Amino acid sequence: MLAQELFPLFQNVARNIVESALGLLGIGLTKRTKLTILKDASGIIKPSRMALLLGPPSSGKTTLLLALAGKLDPSLKVRGEITYNGYKLNEFVPKKTSAYISQNDVHVGEMTVKETLDFSARCQGVGTRFELLTELARREKDAGIFPEAEVDLFMKATSMEGVENSLITDYTLKILGLDICKDTIVGDEMQRGISGGQKKRVTTGEMIVGPTKTLFMDEISTGLDSSTTFQIVKCLQQICPERKGTADFLQEVTSRKDQEQYWADKIRPYRVVLRIPMSVLESIVWLVMTYYSIGFAPEASRFFKHLLLVFLIQQMAAGIFRLISAVCRTMIIANTGGALTLLLVFLLGGFILPRDEIPKWWIWGYWVSPMSYGFNAIAVNEMFAPRWMNKLASDNRTKLGVAVLESFDVFPDKNWYWIGAAALLGFTVLFNVLFTLALMYLNPMEKPQAIISEEAADEMEGDNTNSKEEPRLRRPVSKRDSASRSLSTSDGNNTREMAIRRMSSRSNSNGINRNADSTLEAANGVAPKRGMVLPFTPLAMSFDSVNYYVDMPAEMKEQGVAEDRLQLLRGVTGAFRPGVLTALMGVSGAGKTTLMDVLAGRKTGGYIEGDVRISGFPKIQETFARISGYCEQTDIHSPQVTVRESLIYSAFLRLPKEVSNEEKMIFVDEVMELVELNNLRDAIVGLPGITGLSTEQRKRLTIAVELVANPSIIFMDEPTSGLDARAAAIVMRTVRNTVDTGRTVVCTIHQPSIDIFEAFDELLLMKRGGQVIYYGPLGRNSHKIVEYFEAIPGVPKIKDKYNPATWMLEVSSMAAELRLGMDFAEHYKSSSLHQRNKALVKELSTPPPGAKDLYFATEFSQSTWGQFKSCLWKTWWTYWRSPDYNLVRFFFTLAAALMVGTIFWKVGTKRDSASDLTMIIGAMYAAVLFVGINNCSTVQPIIAIERTVFYRERAAGMYSAMPYALAQVISEIPYVLVQTSYYTLIVYAMVAFEWTAAKFFWFFFVSFFSFLYFTYYGMMTVSITPNHQVAAIFAAAFYSLFNLFSGFFIPRPKIPKWWVWYYWICPVAWTVYGLIVSQYGDVETPISIPGMEDKPIKWYIENHFGYDPNFMGPVAGVLVGFAVFFAFMFAYCIKTLNFQNR
Structure with missing residues (x-):
């Protein structure tokens, strides 16, 4: 039984983090009971033999299979020795020699059956089949043996690169009975695909299409009829051809070539760079549409140099996000890690905060930010064009292009184009190498855990009676729990009841019986009938x-x-x-x-x-x-x-x-x-x-x-x-x-x-x-x-x-x-x-005389208020027990606030020039934008998981969509409130904004509703898309528009008239509006403006950005309106759109 302190609650996670940290120092606050999963398990599995593993639940069957396959979790303590033909597991790579087939059918639902098996075959390759076949042919020739032509042809075909995949896949599809559904998608909870039995066979097929020679199969017969199970087992007996001897198997197990991956296939190296052609095409399309329309230097050479930089930036970005996904390993943490990395790269890239303005304790970030090299290279490529270098700046000495570069603290050197390009290429290589290493050495973050009942835990603890450690897996046993379970029985002469009793007696005699007393009572027909006591109407x-x-x-x-x-x-x-x-x-x-x-x-x-x-x-x-x-x-x-x-x-x-x-x-x-x-x-x-x-x-x-x-x-x-x-x-x-x-x-x-x-x-x-x-x-x-x-x-x-x-x-x-x-x-x-x-x-089909049709006054059992209360109750517990969601976003917000505070330390006191004002506005804008985007991306997996449950519960008539959606919406408010509270306190104090109650309130208000509408926007994107992957792509498409039309990069007065309408419907534009006006709308301090005489800050933001200092009331209303709109759209779309395909 899980104790309350093991629940994934906020306080428990915090305590576990502290305990783990102290444990590294050798300090243990609590002692835990050691549970023995396997004890003195010994045996031999011989080649060309099939062994059947039987045992009741919690007996350790899966753990034993994982141990034999070399796939046990590293945190488990293991004693004993496992050898393959005398070689220990550390003397070769067992994961490439043996295959563990899980009892859980985890597949990509959008792929067809044949595509799934083909992909598995390509990834696993042919191993050492070619070398073994060559050696086998030599020995047969020396011994004067002539193999059967068909068998020899089959083995040759499956030993050659480029041929084995389709042949082995087709053969596997046939023997597993999957040929009839090979072009059908596998399916998942959201879309109907193949049947459960067929999905189980796909799981088996994924492993047997490869060259592995030892298979550990966990409950492969689940959901299959006996004839199909027999067919699979029979085919497994024939997987290893009888022509292969022990010596060949020994060579195969210990050969390093056995570990060769498919991506090293020399015959088809283009698969290594499969993504590059698409990236080139995307870069060309982007540049053709934007380069000349923006008005960059028209020379063809600069166009192609710009194209090279865009391509390298794209490859670098793909590499860094691959690395983040491999290191973080879960969707929520990867989203947060990606947003945090983007924030760091963005703030220290040299645009928002010029290089000379970066604090000395953060200057290292400028040199490790790929954006700084890309920004320098693109700026140098443009500003050294003749149209910029043939003109002089206002001092009549410096060339205009150089002056512009110096004003942005960009290196005014032509060589920085190639320095930036080389750096981007180096970052691309580095990130992809680290990505590969992360995939090789990092294990999944989630550890498989089983729920252990009290009786099983007692038995395990019984083996540790000499231990003085206090158990943590137990809870006080209530009277209800200690009572025998009463099960209803019917007439002892009933054939079906006799069958049930036979099942009870056989299962109880074959494994651990946790409820022996109640089972005997039920089998003897003496237990009183309990449960199902509420009245109902029998229906046909x-x-x-x-x-x-x-x-x-x-x-x-x-x-x-x-x-x-x-x-x-x-x-x-x-x-x-x-x-x-x-x-x-x-x-x-x-x-x-x-x-x-x-x-x-x-x-x-x-x-x-x-x-x-x-x-x-x-x-x-x-x-x-x-x-x-x-x-x-x-x-x-x-x-x-x-x-x-x-x-x-x-x-x-x-x-x-x-x-x-x-x-x-x-x-x-x-x-x-x-x-x-x-x-x-x-x-x-x-x-x-x-x-x-x-x-x-x-x-x-x-x-x-x-x-x-x-x-x-x-x-x-x-x-x-x-x-x-x-x-x-x-x-x-x-x-x-x-x-x-x-x-x-x-x-x-x-x-x-x-x-x-x-x-x-x-x-x-x-x-x-x-x-x-x-x-x-x-x-x-x-x-x-x-x-x-x-x-x-x-x-x-x-x-x-x-x-x-x-x-x-x-x-x-x-x-x-x-x-x-x-x-x-x-x-x-x-x-x-x-x-x-x-x-x-x-x-x-004919109603009985006097019968009435079923009628309910309301569609649902509970009122709308009752539905809302129940949904809110479950959603509250779901959020409270989701530390990987809430703690991660809290951590990101804290990190973002500290980064902004330390990077822009005391910048709020600088009011000397327009560049100072632009810098602080950029800080506010970037922090709110990235924290908001992180809220949007981290909420998407949570809503996607719960939406699958929602479809089931709605189909069961439990509630309507509106109470459910309202509960989801309200559950976010307390967490966003806490998030905003410490974010605003940290940023406001470290940046040194003006400490007045009104200005602090408006800063808090704008930040809160900005974080809130971003969260609701993420929920809405899930409700209008089939899965959270598509939702992430959909949301990201609008991030760039939010960024472009926010009013920071392009002030509203400078936005073309045919696009200014989007400015007014861009939520981030209103956020920036509120942040700037609330902090500087009443400041009369004069600042220096290039090419103009000094003007008050209030005048500058009104004329340069187009912000009305007296417009805070409507801004506040619009921010609230965006939050309400996105929440309403989430509710409306979750009600009207159904992406579950059954």
Whole structure:
């Protein structure tokens, strides 16, 4: 159990930082319990052999695989020795010889299956296949051996650079059964792609396309039917050709050439510089559009020299941002690091603050700023043009070009063009070298963490009884926690209940049982039925001739397909009834999840035909969402809340207002007991595969979140995927108990065990193409479905003690159809079973006499105020437990304030010349702009993660978009207020502005609303784009416009009339307006102005910048208006735009 001090809270992170710092000095404030994950694990894995690793949750299976693959986290303490053919892990590079296949399917959703495998094959290369084949051919020749022609040709083809990728990829696609979806995108939470089973096979395929010879595969069968799993395992046995001997394998493991990366491919070196042609094109387009229109020197030589500088600056910028991303390693920290670097480079680049004005303690920054070299080179290239050098300055001695350069503290030397160009090239090389080193040596910042239950922790601590250290992973055990978990059972003679008991007993005998007493009580049928105590209305669902189409993919049209639509479901008919547990089954890609999405109303695109009714009345989605639950295959939850908080949040939003808060809390606790989450009640949910709950724990949470809504109809998409026998038993007990209360429950499921399969009452079996081949009861020991298929001529009889689910999928496969020369879908349509089902559907499609259609006075269970309170409660905890977001932006703001304060130390007291005023205005402008941009960029990943959760919760009918958006907007205000408070105090004091209450207030006011509207602008960009990467690009496009039209670089009076309209709608322009006028709008101190007599500062800002000193009121109103506008647009777009593609 996670203790409160381990939560990612502000105070905890601060304490951990202090403890870590003291730990480096040898000072330990607290002692921690050492937990043994693996103990005395020994064994041998021989070549050409497959070893099966079994164990219950928290037994260390994944840790052992990572240890064998040489991929353990360096912070873990390891004893013992691992060798490959006698060589220790430090004697070669195991990460290039062995491959660990994760149980988490992490892919780029926009790439197709074939592109994903091709990319993996290209990155991994061919290793030492060519050298080994050469040696093998020599030995065969000496021994007089003549290899088989086809095998020899295959090995030669896969050993040659430039050929292996497509051949190996196509071969892997075929053996993994992915050839049918090779041109389909993988997909993710936001867009529909391949099925879960296919995604699991892609994860496996990514590794086996490479030259690695040792595979450590973590739960590769999750979500796959038995026939597909068997096919994968069978193909894995054949990956290493039998012609390869032990000596060859030994050479391959220890050879340094084994470590060769694909980018070193000498045949195709252009891949190293793949980005350069695009950069050249971008530079040319930019310069053609801007060079002559701005009015730079017209000579062709200067144009091309300018082009070279722009290209080098672009390459340097790309290199520095690559380096920042590799060093920072997370999106939020990288955004902050990038903004901080830009601020440093920008302020010390020699433009805003001339070189001679930079304080001596910051002058080093000028020499390490790439911008200073680029600025010097571009200025020298322009100012040494004849039109500048043929004229004299006002002193009639200095050439005009030199005088201009000297006024900006630029080196007046022609050689500085080449010095700047060489420096930019050097920075580009340096940044890319450091980027490569960072990728090689820096590990991911997030450490995978598992949530350990109290019982498991107790057992681990039991092994350390002699230790005097105080445990930190425990919390006081409450009476509720110490009580036995009571699970409901039904009649002991029920076949399905017997199956559930068998699962319980088998899983309990095969692993650690954390709830032995409650399990025995449930198995003996003596535990009282608990949970699901709130009243509900049992409902049936019937559907007749359901068809579903999507637009034909462009890839298929290119292959000659003439149709405009692709049909995924074909005439599906059936019914789901209260108290009946129905399974949707079929091979991967059969359309199980598609059918469930269509019936549940979760499809966001495509074309649906057919009749769907709820207890005889036409289904209305808004009403249906109130009485149904949907457990998605992908477990989507807010990562920063606890398990119990997730359930409370769902219950308070989805249960009727008539249910009291006390009853809701009791119901939440009962559901937690029902799905056995009580020991994890205070655990942070976390991100999948990174922190927080494990796969099976997240799956149980997904079910519990829907159960607390007290639905009448529940859809579960592969509820047992990723679960071991014990976890599957817990889930199926939960499902069975839910059904026994009279609810309608439908589950899609891949190849289950006998016990899970026989826990279902009815089965709807589908084949590829979205057609039904069986819908009816299973019967005792599945005899109904066995009799149905055995009655088909040519279908083999089931073997004794054989899993009927496995047999059913085998005899109904496409290969079996081809062998028998029949279509099982057509056979089903002509059967008497189909006729009975049609009659049942017709009966359920007619409302019973006196029945009334479902009606709710409001669309949502809670009022708008109730929705807002619940959303604000969750959002508040999410922000409070996101130190990587808030502490990072606080740190950036502090660093930016100190940088501005020290760089522009006491500059506020300098009021002698226009350049002094321009310098301080530039300081205010740059600081607010970069802190605002950082707020914008760091909020985008947070909103993107929560938006995925929002789509799920909105589809479940939990709330409307406006309360959710308002909660997000309000949650930002306190943090921006704190951020602005210390920023303004530091900057105002160090820059030495005039200390008056009014001026300080206006400085604070303008800064606060500027930071706020930048934050809301970042939220808005996420709401109008499909993901936060696109949002970052979209936002960055407007940063340059904000910069250009801010009124600092080009004062408003000098902006062309046809562009001045943009000045008035540019939010940064109003920020600069407010900062300048609030500080200098009433200052009458005269300043020297080049080419003019001395004038008061008030006159200068009014005539040079076009600022009215009496305009602060409207400026304040406009700044507030921008914040409100961006917040409103965020709310409006999150409501109206849906980028989730299902």
